[in-house]
Amino acid sequence: MEGEAGFREREEQSIDDLTQMSGIVLATGGGVIMRESNRNHLSARGIVVYLCTSVEQQLVRTARDKNRPLLQADNPEKILRDLFAVRDPLYRSIADIIIETDQHNPRWVVQELKKRIKDL
Numbered sequence: 001m002e003g004e005a006g007f008r009e010r011e012e013q014s015i016d017d018l019t020q021m022s023g024i025v026l027a028t029g030g031g032v033i034m035r036e037s038n039r040n041h042l043s044a045r046g047i048v049v050y051l052c053t054s055v056e057q058q059l060v061r062t063a064r065d066k067n068r069p070l071l072q073a074d075n076p077e078k079i080l081r082d083l084f085a086v087r088d089p090l091y092r093s094i095a096d097i098i099i100e101t102d103q104h105n106p107r108w109v110v111q112e113l114k115k116r117i118k119d120l
């Protein structure tokens, strides 16, 4: 296995490649925000949307998910809290649009996002 370091290298290259395309929606992995080069590419080349979700709600939504390597641990709540503390300010620092999703279903989030993009 390549481990997280190898994954982050490939992720950085992919972000550089994909952010040069136009007319796409790019749903990144949550950890993309950690590297400065990713933050720069995303903020300079597109509209950045932060779908903000509380740790409590993240726990509900990921409870049965086996495909999130970082959460396959004894205490996913602590992991999510620690990640949120580091990442939330970084997401906010490059977001053009921030939408709180806790109380809303995906359909509402999409409608809200369409309005907010029009208003930019």
Ligand SMILES: Nc1ncnc2c1ncn2[C@@H]1O[C@H](COP(=O)(O)OP(=O)(O)O)[C@@H](O)[C@H]1O
Residues within 6 Å of the ligand: 027, 030, 061, 062, 101, 104, 105, 106, 109
């Ligand atoms: N607004 C929402 N309301 C309810 N469930 C949601 C909402 N957004 C996402 N989910 C659910 O939460 C889980 C994680 O969503 P996902 O889009 O994979 O998040 P991310 O891409 O940020 O990791 C999925 O099961 C998804 O169906």
Ligand SMILES: O=C(O)C1=C[C@@H](OP(=O)(O)O)[C@@H](O)[C@H](O)C1
Residues within 6 Å of the ligand: 028, 029, 030, 031, 032, 068, 069, 070
């Ligand atoms: O938060 C992270 O560091 C990661 C989240 C994953 O994406 P999702 O946010 O889609 O789960 C994926 O990029 C990788 O497992 C690392």
